[in-house]
Amino acid sequence: MDIFSDLMMGLSIAISPINLFYLLIGAIVGMIVGVIPGFGPSAGLAILLPVTFGMDPIGAIMMLAAIYYGAMYGGTITSILLNTPGESATVASTFDGFPLAKKGRAGPALVMQAAASFVGGTVGVILITILAPLFAQVSRSFGPPEYFLLAVMGMLTLLVMIGTNWKFGVISALIGFALGTVGVDLETGQGRYTFGSAELIGGIYFIPIAIGLFGLGELFYAFYTGLHKTGTGGIVQYDKEERFWPSIEDWVSTRFTMVRGSILGFVVGVIPGAGATIASLMAYSTERSISKNGDNFGNGEMAGLVAPETANNAASSGAMIPLLTLGIPGSASTAVLLAAFLLWGLRPGPLFMEQNPELAWGLIASMYLGNMVLLVISIFAIPLFVQMIKVPYRVLGPSVVVVCALGTFSVHASFIETYLMFAAGMVGFFMRLYGFSPAALVLALVLGPLAEEALRQTMTISRGSFGIFIERTPSLSIICVTIALVVLLPLLNRFGNTSAGESEKAGS
């Protein structure tokens, strides 16, 4: 199979003016839906899906795919500027993105996130191009035991997030786990803490909680500290003297972070159901435990922004693998893409790339172009977004409340979720005030139900035996990798700290 000639064929299709136009529209729409909190790529795709009826399938699918990965670029902008994740996969980008903006480095942070997104997205497409069949094997080797172990690996990152105030951190995580139990129990079909409400059948979705805890919580805290009285100060201090472009140091210090984030993100993205959100959280905590400056994470460390940003973009590329090679959508967004394929009478599956080479390779080629387009749009749009933080706080503050409320409501048109978002905002304020960890809460809320369901599925399958975890090769491999991470990383770190000359090698 000649990959290069396939790719060139795809490129010749993608580069036609009308297809480029659709790609551009998709990229811009993706950026916009990404910027609006809560209103994510699946909603954006849904709105444009009916518009694509009657369009040529290749152009339409290129456009829809661009919305999907474009949202990963846009979602970080509000994470950095307002501490409000625009999108679930950019929750982790608030951890260091917002502190960077507070330090007056909003410009460099935005440029670095665009660059990181580009690297992640492009590495992801390169991996699709050359290794799609191989990664299809990874997608299909994941059953419930592996999902459980993956969730456990994710929970290890809680340890990193809890940080120094471990008592409060543990309480935060427990609240998250508790919220995760709400909803219909998947196994028995019985409602848990739903109080008969139909809206709670599906459980508590973490998006309203994340928007409330991070976005509104931060806002209330800013009011509490009297930031609104500073008048022109803006929600973050923006130092005009500060350089817009990142420093050489920023690039050099994060070059390996980008590589690690891309690969980790891609691999997690390939696994259906894990997705960009978990990928970005895992990349963040992995980076934090590897980095020499791990202790400075959360205080505006560039690597802490770059890691989740490369990971979520690489993961969104990775998620195309199960879609294209197995016809299995790994997330809500790729499920809408699958629906689009079906509408045109295309049936993704193991034979799809062979039977529809123009479409498959046209799409892959368009992703290279799309990432370039998005990089350019991002860089040009940054000065515009930076203007946002110069808006007086008394204007910006209330607008943030409105955007958070509308964004939450737009996800499922649910009043209960909107109330939850406001409640989470209050809780977020107190968590901030007393030093609890909102990040641990959100992570526990995401991973708790995943771990519970996967473990119960595993136990049903194995009839209660834990032996299944070591009998299956994929799960055994995950256990080994986890042990390696837990045991080896601290050792490497210690080694790195004692001998500065070796630390670079160990770190990379």
Added chain:
Amino acid sequence: MDKTETKFGRGLLGAVAAAVVAAPLAVATPAIAQDYPSADETLDWTIAFGPGGGNDIMARSIIEILNKYDLYPGEISAENRAGGSGAVGWGYLYAQDGNGYGISTTSGSFVTTPLQADTPWQPEDFTPVALLATDDLVLVVNGESDIQNIDQFIANAKENPITIGGTGSVNVDFIVPTLFAKRAGFEFDYVSFNSMSEQTTALLSNALDAMVGNPGEILGLIDSGDLRPMVFSGTSTPAALEGVPTMGDIGYDIGVSMPRGLILPPNAPEEAQTFWIETMKKVVETPEWDEYISSNTLTPTVLYGDEFRTFLGNTKNGFETVLREVGAIE
């Protein structure tokens, strides 16, 4: 979050359907009948699930047909009002009591959601237009498995208890294999998943012995030989699954499938109901509708008006009994 909408139903009333087609030609006077539909009124079409799901595709396919053949004079505005497994969307329609310009498509959750949650509405409350099709399930094993056909499958399952995966627990994915196993005389453990994707990878990774699913979603994997179809739960096997027996063919008919139909708000004007019944009769005759049925591997099963309401009531009662027996609902 967009969990796969639950699916199920019951039916296999094809013969009855044919006989019933002419039944509800109602008594509306011509004068009133001309009042509906008014071209000035926008038809408010509620899709109770997110875009891309089975319900969404069905609604949009019907709307396309209505527009193409000019079967509805006014504007049609389709909205996805997802949430609470359909409770939000159908609750919205329920609130439009007496309105002839609200409409919605149904799916399995139309029956199961009221069983699970305190919805103010029940399926029989709405003004029924038509049952148009049923969605049936195919039982598949991993393509690498030694089991080649359903006889071997049952024989093996009788020897060693097996696991079968499905989406959700209070729905047809659970009820179909449960009833089938009872008929065929084997035992299994049901493993419920949040989505078709998760259960498919679980089967491909050899964690599960078998699973049930809508053929449309896994045809790609069936064509490539990665999944091997065993038996189909509908009355007749769709063309894409040629050679696969139905449960009835092997003597274990279970009579359960998921209803895809059309409803109006409670107490909608009779002329509205009549109009939509007549219109749907035209819709199901179009080549586009045939295309929709075959590309989504549905079984055409048509019932109009009150027959559809009776069908929904029976389906709900049947489900309630099975689910109560296994303790899934109280």
